Amino acid sequence: MPPMTRPAADVGVHDLPALLALVGDDEELMVEIIELFLREYPRLMGGIRDAVTAGDVRALQFSAHAMKGSVGNMAAPRAYKAAMDLETYARADQLRPARDAAKSLEHELSLLHDALASLVARRTG
Amino acid sequence: MKILVADDDRVLTHLIHARLRALGWTVTVAHDAMQALMFAMRIVPDAILLDIDMPGGTGVEAIRKLKVSTKTSQIPIVVLTGSIDPGEESRIRALGAEGFMMKPPDIDALHALLTELAEPAKA
Numbered sequence: 001m002p003p004m005t006r007p008a009a010d011v012g013v014h015d016l017p018a019l020l021a022l023v024g025d026d027e028e029l030m031v032e033i034i035e036l037f038l039r040e041y042p043r044l045m046g047g048i049r050d051a052v053t054a055g056d057v058r059a060l061q062f063s064a065h066a067m068k069g070s071v072g073n074m075a076a077p078r079a080y081k082a083a084m085d086l087e088t089y090a091r092a093d094q095l096r097p098a099r100d101a102a103k104s105l106e107h108e109l110s111l112l113h114d115a116l117a118s119l120v121a122r123r124t125g
Numbered sequence: 126m127k128i129l130v131a132d133d134d135r136v137l138t139h140l141i142h143a144r145l146r147a148l149g150w151t152v153t154v155a156h157d158a159m160q161a162l163m164f165a166m167r168i169v170p171d172a173i174l175l176d177i178d179m180p181g182g183t184g185v186e187a188i189r190k191l192k193v194s195t196k197t198s199q200i201p202i203v204v205l206t207g208s209i210d211p212g213e214e215s216r217i218r219a220l221g222a223e224g225f226m227m228k229p230p231d232i233d234a235l236h237a238l239l240t241e242l243a244e245p246a247k248a
Contacts, residue, residue: 033139
């Protein structure tokens with residue numbers, strides 16, 4: 001099996017050594033949890049969008065917290081920071097900056113999705 | 126060793142389940158606080174790993190209930206949290222939880238902590 005390498009574009013989007021450490025260097029388990037994450041995160045993002053639309057900061061805080069934990073499992077520092085910012089604004093009842101933070105989070109998740117999907121494709125292809 | 130893992134984060138529970146099972150432990154997973162209480166009463170695990178922010182009743186309520194039941198009060202509880210609140214650990218320990226780890230947990234450290242807490246409880 002070839003060693004896993006990280007393309008330059010993925011730097012900061014996800015931290016492959018940290019992800020491998022989390023799974024105990026078990027690449028099969030890494031692929032399993034990535035695939036699970038790719039199925040799960042759209043539901044969490046949907047909850048964030050709904051909470052932003054409704055102006056419900058309590059629901060937004062809960063959804064952002066859940067997303068923060070979820071992207072934390074992927075060793076994704078930029079998406080983690082975006083989710084943490086969103087949670088912080090929601091906790092402080094600051095809906096306007098929370099809306100911007102939700103957009104940033106969505107952008108980071110899109111980059112993370114592509115990076116993780118590419119990683120899985122390289123591993124399983 | 127029998128471990129109950131209670132967290133609504135399915136990626137994390139899959140990860141913990143796989144890693145602890147590979148170490149020879151029996152791992153049961155619950156995805157909300159109600160399910161966690163039910164499984165704890167049914168299987169009486171050697172230790173419980175519990176998320177503090179779960180749907181279906183909070184982890185805080187689950188700890189309180191586990192610590193007053195004669196069937197589960199002696200089971201060590203390790204709380205997993207992603208909270209940024211610096212006062213969280215002391216509040217959780219005041220409820221009776223024996224351990225505290227930030228998410229995502231270092232699985233080797235988690236394994237060591239669960240072993241340390243559960244072995245004396247089993248003796």
